[in-house]
Amino acid sequence: MKKIEIFSHNPVLLKECVEGLEIKPEGTYVDATVGGAGHSIEIARKLESGKLFAFDRDPDAVLVSKKRLSSYPAFVINSNFCEMKKRLESRGIREVDGILIDLGVSSYQLDNPKRGFSYRHDGALDMRMSKQGVTAAEIVNKFSEEELIEILKKYGQERFARSIAANIVKRRSQKLIQTTLDLANIIKFSIPAKFRRNKNPCKKSFQAIRIAVNGELESLEIGLEASFDLLKAGGRLLVITFHSLEDRLVKQKYKIWSRGCVCPPKSPICVCGNVPLAKLVNKKAIRPSDLEIATNPRSKSAKLRILEKL
Ligand SMILES: C[S@@+](CC[C@H](N)C(=O)[O-])C[C@H]1O[C@@H](n2cnc3c(N)ncnc32)[C@H](O)[C@@H]1O
Incomplete structure (x- = not known):
């Protein structure tokens, strides 16, 4: 078996997720982002005749979690979660009791x-x-200046997108940008000193390029629809997001599924015929406690939203 460097990742909001799924020992569950199997192990432990299907698009995560889940009723599948319906159908699974999507990257990847x-x-x-498809280096070295500005603005909300893109284009005309620190140095150079003080100035641009490389928002949109289709009545969808673009998408979908009548308030009778398809289990997102943030600072921006299908 191929050796993987130590795969370490602290599962975020673990207790809240396991409780939120309301696991039935005979149920069928999906962990759409298995990572190092932190959440999956706790879910699988609660199963008797039930089954867990765990997905990850990262072959390293799949290798490690297959090993970690080997003594549980769990099946680990190397796939983008946006294909989960097809992958489950080929195993005879058409509906499930609960799905967890813990977005972003694992500590191992970072x-x-x-x-x-x-x-x-x-x-x-x-x-x-x-580990497949277009790399960050290809985007940084081949995309036009306008395309780079668009990525940095749209996925990173980076106010210095123009200056960063201009400097990328200038540098790459002298020498290809091949390493993370090459790129980090260009970003730092592009941002005025007074804006570099508190946060690392590279955070937003690295996030933006990562989202573009992995088509993260497109996968999330398809994955949310697929998850909702797969849920049984009473089944729950839990999504943990780490930035506002992901969270906005999840909130919008949850709102559409849980809203009832959309007739104007003055309308005497309902003519739209809309009925809610789901209910929000928690009105506000669940956030990590101060203790969790102190022991795992990467959990700081996490938001968990739980939806129940009706
Ligand atoms: C935050 S980590 C999950 C950690 C995991 N819950 C644990 O306890 O170890 C996110 C994982 O999701 C995977 N991932 C992100 N987007 C994905 C997608 N569209 N399809 C499948 N896996 C994805 C990443 O490769 C990464 O391993």
Whole structure:
């Protein structure tokens, strides 16, 4: 078996997720983002005749979690979660009792310089979760200046997008940008000193390029629809997001599924015929406690939203 560097990731909002899923020992569950199997192990432990199907598009995560879940009724599948319906149908599964989607990247991906996600460690500029397709280096070196501005603005809400894109284009005309620190240095150089003080100035741009490399928002949109279709009545969908673009998408979908009549308030009778398809289990997003943030600072921006299908 191929050896993987130590795969470490602290599952975020673990207790809240396990409770929120209301696991039935005979139920069928999906962990759409198995990572290091932190959530999956706790879900699988509660199953008797039930089954867990765990997905990840990262082959390293699949290798590790297959091992970690080997003594449980769990099946690990190397796939983008946007294909979960097809993958489950081919195993005879048409409906499930609960689905967890814990978005973003794992600590293993972030901390492993070979994966090229981090502005803190030097490594080849890669950022592909699936290890397939277009790399971050290809985007940075081949996309036009306008396309780079669009990515930095749309996925990173980076106010210095123009200056960063202009400097990328200037540098790459002298020498290809090949490593994470090459890119980090260009970003730092592009942002005025007074805006570099508190947060790392690379955070937004690295997030933006990562989202573009992995088509994250497109996958999320399809994955949410697929999840909702797969849920049984009474089944629950739990999504943990880490930034506002993901959270907005989840909130919008939950709102559409849980809203009833959309007739104008003055309308004497309902003519739209809309009925809610789901209910929000928690009106506000669930956030990690101060204790969790202190022990796992990466959990700080996490938001958990739970929906129940009617
Ligand atoms: C935050 S980690 C999950 C950690 C996991 N819950 C645990 O406890 O170890 C996110 C994982 O989701 C995977 N991922 C992100 N987007 C995905 C997608 N569209 N399809 C499948 N896996 C995805 C990443 O490769 C990463 O391993």
